Amino acid sequence: MMQMVSSTEEKIKEAARKVFLEKGFTGATTRDISKEAGLNCALMNYYFRSKEKLFAFVFEEMLQLFFQGMITVLNKPISLKEKIIELIEHDFQTFKQNPSLCIFILNELHRDPDQLINLIQTAKTQAALLFEQQLNEAIRQGIVRPVKMQHVLSLLLSNTQFIFLGKAITMSTWQMDEEAFNTYADDHKRFITEMIINFLFIAEPMPESISDIELQQVN
Incomplete structure (x- = not known):
């Protein structure tokens, strides 16, 4: 039973x-x-x-799927550069596996911002302070250009989310099937990783995993 x-x-x-x-x-x-x-x-x-009770379950589950993965990366004992690269990878994989999640989060942010803000505040207290300290130390050492943590996280989120927000338009405009879009998304991930790392870090080469050699392979 x-x-x-x-x-x-x-x-x-x-x-x-x-x-x-x-x-x-x-x-x-x-x-x-x-x-x-x-x-x-x-x-x-x-x-x-009720629909409200069922939605509350789904809403919390979907946001936990995104934010808990992000918190796990933020808490890892790895370098700032590795952490940023892993955050980009996490965001891409999450939205790739759940392409409707971007629109879902944005819609509910407009409909009921307090619920999402409360969850973000919880995530912030758990992990963001550690990331901010790591970022500020890298700035102090002259490794990273002076930039606020909020700008770094906004750079990561906006660049990873948009490609999935516009998935239907991209596939229709460029006549892509699902396989072609996934290849396009993987290429885009490499490009934005290079751009963000090169922007933030002062005169440091890219890690080998996303080096110029690999980027040239998609050209």
Whole structure:
């Protein structure tokens, strides 16, 4: 019996993830979710009572997926350059595997900013101070140009998010299939990694993994 309950709950959660990521809170209905799950509305309401309760679960899960991975990277005992490269990699992989996540976060930021801001504040207290100290020390040593942590994180997020926000337009305009877009995204990741590292770090060569030799291979 418990296994059946768990299976039904997971089916509802999976359907809710798909529908909310595609339509957001405002656009989604309980009927949409129940149809996606292959269940009737009464059964779905029995398990989760309301659309709000189900959305709260999906919203927190999706944001945790993004922010917890970022926090893990920020807390790693690695160099600042390695950390920035890993942050770019984390963002790209997260959005590549969940392409609707960008739009979902932006939509909910406009609809209910307080909920997202509270989660960001929690993440900030856990890891951002360590990253800021590491950045400021690199600036003091003359390794990195003077720049605030907020600008660094904005550079990373904006450059990684936009390619996935515009995925449908890019694929249509340049007649790409999914495989071609993934190749394009991987190339773009290398380009922005080089640009950000070269901008931040003063007269230091790129790591071998993203060197000029590798970049030339896509030209």
